[in-house]
Amino acid sequence: MNQPLNKLNIFSLKGVQMKTxxxxxxxFFFCFFAWFGMAPLMKLAKEQLHLTKDQIGNIxxxxxxxxxxxxxxxxxxxDKYGPRIVYTWLLIVCSIPVLxxxxxxxxxxxxxxxxxxxxxxxxxxxTQFHTSVMFAPNVKGTANATAGGFGNAGGGAANFFMxxxxxxxxxxxxxxxxxxxxxxxxxxxxxxLVCAFLYYRYTKDTSAGDYKEIGxxxxxxxxxxxxxxxDYRTWILTIAYAACFGVEITVDNFAPIFFTDSFGxxxxxxxxxxxxxxxxxxxxxxxxxxxxxxxxxxxGFHGKSFLxxxxxxLEGVGIIWFAKSxxxxxxxxxxxxxxxxxxxxxxxxxxxxxxISPIAVGSVAGIVGAGGNIGAMLIAFMFKSMSAKTTTQVxxxxxxxxxxxxxxxxxxxxxxxxxxxxxxxxxxxxTIAAARDTDDIKDLxxxxxxxx
Numbered sequence: 001m002n003q004p005l006n007k008l009n010i011f012s013l014k015g016v017q018m019k020t021x022x023x024x025x026x027x028f029f030f031c032f033f034a035w036f037g038m039a040p041l042m043k044l045a046k047e048q049l050h051l052t053k054d055q056i057g058n059i060x061x062x063x064x065x066x067x068x069x070x071x072x073x074x075x076x077x078x079d080k081y082g083p084r085i086v087y088t089w090l091l092i093v094c095s096i097p098v099l100x101x102x103x104x105x106x107x108x109x110x111x112x113x114x115x116x117x118x119x120x121x122x123x124x125x126x127t128q129f130h131t132s133v134m135f136a137p138n139v140k141g142t143a144n145a146t147a148g149g150f151g152n153a154g155g156g157a158a159n160f161f162m163x164x165x166x167x168x169x170x171x172x173x174x175x176x177x178x179x180x181x182x183x184x185x186x187x188x189x190x191x192x193l194v195c196a197f198l199y200y201r202y203t204k205d206t207s208a209g210d211y212k213e214i215g216x217x218x219x220x221x222x223x224x225x226x227x228x229x230x231d232y233r234t235w236i237l238t239i240a241y242a243a244c245f246g247v248e249i250t251v252d253n254f255a256p257i258f259f260t261d262s263f264g265x266x267x268x269x270x271x272x273x274x275x276x277x278x279x280x281x282x283x284x285x286x287x288x289x290x291x292x293x294x295x296x297x298x299x300g301f302h303g304k305s306f307l308x309x310x311x312x313x314l315e316g317v318g319i320i321w322f323a324k325s326x327x328x329x330x331x332x333x334x335x336x337x338x339x340x341x342x343x344x345x346x347x348x349x350x351x352x353x354x355x356i357s358p359i360a361v362g363s364v365a366g367i368v369g370a371g372g373n374i375g376a377m378l379i380a381f382m383f384k385s386m387s388a389k390t391t392t393q394v395x396x397x398x399x400x401x402x403x404x405x406x407x408x409x410x411x412x413x414x415x416x417x418x419x420x421x422x423x424x425x426x427x428x429x430x431t432i433a434a435a436r437d438t439d440d441i442k443d444l445x446x447x448x449x450x451x452x
Contacts, residue, residue: 062357075366145289156278246375
């Protein structure tokens, strides 16, 4: 029982491996819930703080920017100090801006809080590292994708439940509707502190015990970050992850506004609709890892990379169709289609990560994960520059008002073509690499466990 498991039984809590697996994905779930908790409530914050279109764009950029450096740093720290301590401190530190954002009364303070909250996105790196060391090579992809998928669903849960939580505080008389977003953000902040306690109390760094217990030490003479940087496959996966996870973050952030402003949906309906996209992680990302593991057993590393390129191509086509739908029903259907391809691509990407370099799993995971956020940041800049401002007349409490709306149709269309191009590029690089390299099925079935 002190060895990595060669089978994933998600209904089991037996052994430190499965306890760690369940606590890891649950913690990651609440990290994503906190990270995107403001997304479905941005309309309320926008109106109360009188935020402009450009300011909202800057806030969305800030929400994903801090994660880039955080993921690079966390990857190196996890390699050296282990996931248990690093995750605990990350949760405690990040709970602070989540709890404090409700005190913001200006654009600047709100922007800084969103920037700080973005650090919690580094939790993904620890999650992927921890599942990698708890499971044997034949199921690493499945374990990573399942933990990542269950955790990523926190973004969908935030879009679905945060408007309800905000409405609940108003209904109970704690606050007025315009202040409800402030009170709602207390909930994810408290949950991060609860998760910090659970993680420290009930997990171990490895299946054999904590780093100190097993006497594990990193080779300080070998910089794992440089090992990861020097492998060209790290960068192929980084670009691919920018095109799948980077898009996922974009949709989590922008879909609620897209549905309210382009289709006239209410905040609650838009949150529920966008929530469908996030909830898909429960099955779509694990499916990507499962399929990738099966492909890898038969066709090796390059078989997995071929699967990844096909998923990216399907994603690109789906996004273009989504942008051009012009009807909320078709838009929801196409969001489901490209979301399925996108989330399976997420799982396929991280089924490859543990096999780039077994001694630098954390660093590779950190770089590739940062790539996802770099993609999200660049996409956010694109959305800011390509968004179109429109106005509409509404009646509120019997008074006619003019409201500003934001149209992201052109931005989503261009995004689809960019993803399509990246899918083609990954396919070309994969073909060239497959012709040059000599790796085979053994690369996937006999790879050593990272902490051994």
